[in-house]
Amino acid sequence: MAVPLFASSLEPYRPRLDEALARVVKSGSFILGPEVAAFEQEFAVYLGVRHCVGVANGTDALAIALRSLGVQPGDEVVMPSLTFFATAEAAVDVGAVPVFCDVDLETACVTAETVRAALTPKTKAIVPVHLFGNVAPVPELRELGLPVLEDVAQAAGATLGDRKAGALGDVATFSFFPSKNLPCLGDGGAITTDSDEVAEHARRLRFHGSRDKVTFEEVGYNSRLDELQAAALRVLLPELDGWTDARRATAAEYERRGLGEHVTPLRAVEGAGHAYHLYAVRHPRADELAARLGEHGVAARGYYRAPVHRQPAMERFGAGADLPVTEELAATNLALPMGTQLSAEAVGEVVDACASGST
Numbered sequence: 001m002a003v004p005l006f007a008s009s010l011e012p013y014r015p016r017l018d019e020a021l022a023r024v025v026k027s028g029s030f031i032l033g034p035e036v037a038a039f040e041q042e043f044a045v046y047l048g049v050r051h052c053v054g055v056a057n058g059t060d061a062l063a064i065a066l067r068s069l070g071v072q073p074g075d076e077v078v079m080p081s082l083t084f085f086a087t088a089e090a091a092v093d094v095g096a097v098p099v100f101c102d103v104d105l106e107t108a109c110v111t112a113e114t115v116r117a118a119l120t121p122k123t124k125a126i127v128p129v130h131l132f133g134n135v136a137p138v139p140e141l142r143e144l145g146l147p148v149l150e151d152v153a154q155a156a157g158a159t160l161g162d163r164k165a166g167a168l169g170d171v172a173t174f175s176f177f178p179s180k181n182l183p184c185l186g187d188g189g190a191i192t193t194d195s196d197e198v199a200e201h202a203r204r205l206r207f208h209g210s211r212d213k214v215t216f217e218e219v220g221y222n223s224r225l226d227e228l229q230a231a232a233l234r235v236l237l238p239e240l241d242g243w244t245d246a247r248r249a250t251a252a253e254y255e256r257r258g259l260g261e262h263v264t265p266l267r268a269v270e271g272a273g274h275a276y277h278l279y280a281v282r283h284p285r286a287d288e289l290a291a292r293l294g295e296h297g298v299a300a301r302g303y304y305r306a307p308v309h310r311q312p313a314m315e316r317f318g319a320g321a322d323l324p325v326t327e328e329l330a331a332t333n334l335a336l337p338m339g340t341q342l343s344a345e346a347v348g349e350v351v352d353a354c355a356s357g358s359t
């Protein structure tokens with residue numbers, strides 16, 4: 001049996017998606033209409049925050065959120081290097097300076113200690129990334145006294161204590177890219193916050209820096225979540241908690257079948273309800289293991305082998321960064337199959353393949 005890395009499918013939801021998309025086409029309203037307004041309201045209620053602002057993708061969400069927080073050109077923004085490139089790209093886009101900090105070996109998330117080591121008098125914001133569906137310890141980061149922007153692109157559905165990821169910091173950003181835990185049917189993103197001021201600024205920035213399309217108060221973006229994507233998200237949002245439960249059941253099945261005897265699974269941050277966007281483990285010869293798993297029909301992939309601070313486009317900001325744990329995780333992480341539709345039998349095949357391939 002071939003076991004894919006992303007074992008999720010929207011096929012069961014197709015009739016309801018078709019119906020929702022047809023409703024939008026029939027309405028003739030495609031930009032900033034009732035579907036976006038309703039989704040923003042529903043997602044804010046789901047997360048337990050006051051505001052949600054739908055935007056075109058998770059990268060724009062980060063740039064707009066940084067500016068809405070008041071980050072100015074030349075300001076430093078502390079973030080992990082072990083993340084998708086977009087986290088740092090957005091900071092550079094707004095003229096800020098990404099300062100890369102290290103992460104914890106067991107969780108792959110930043111900690112108060114790793115962030116503190118990167119702070120300077122020029123730091124204006126901290127951007128923890130909830131990597132692979134884990135949740136960085138945001139309450140501890142907030143104690144450092146700077147605004148915290150959660151990058152929740154990979155962790156919709158995750159929790160920390162009794163709060164949802166995306167409701168922990170001063171502002172948070174989501175991506176609804178099709179492979180994400182809450183997907184749409186193309187590109188989409190959102191910004192969430194309890195701050196009236198940040199929300200109002202983000203709304204203006206997503207619409208060319210204007211409130212009324214007459215006066216343009218600042219140079220912004222054309223970055224709206226569109227009506228078709230919002231309608232699809234309204235069909236899929238009610239499924240998110242069930243999907244997250246299915247992902248957690250798969251993680252528990254990996255554990256039950258003894259995966260930890262062959263590889264070292266990353267662990268959830270203390271108090272976190274992990275959303276398992278990816279199921280990541282560590283292995284000293286991760287790429288060799290991936291090749292062996294491939295021979296058994298099991299897909300596996302190492303993420304961020306060249307972390308952001310070593311990307312050519314970030315040379316200006318990353319040169320000289322000393323991030324030993326990031327380097328170790330970049331070399332040794334391996335994502336194993338995960339998704340909302342992975343059978344216990346398929347999990348068994350992955351564990352068996354790891355048993356024969358990890359020695």
Ligand SMILES: Cc1ncc(COP(=O)(O)O)c(C=O)c1O
Pocket residue numbers: 057058059060083084086087129151153154174175176177187188189
């Ligand atoms: C951690 C992280 N931040 C930001 C993004 C950017 O999201 P988008 O692809 O919607 O622009 C991604 C997407 O992969 C991501 O994984």
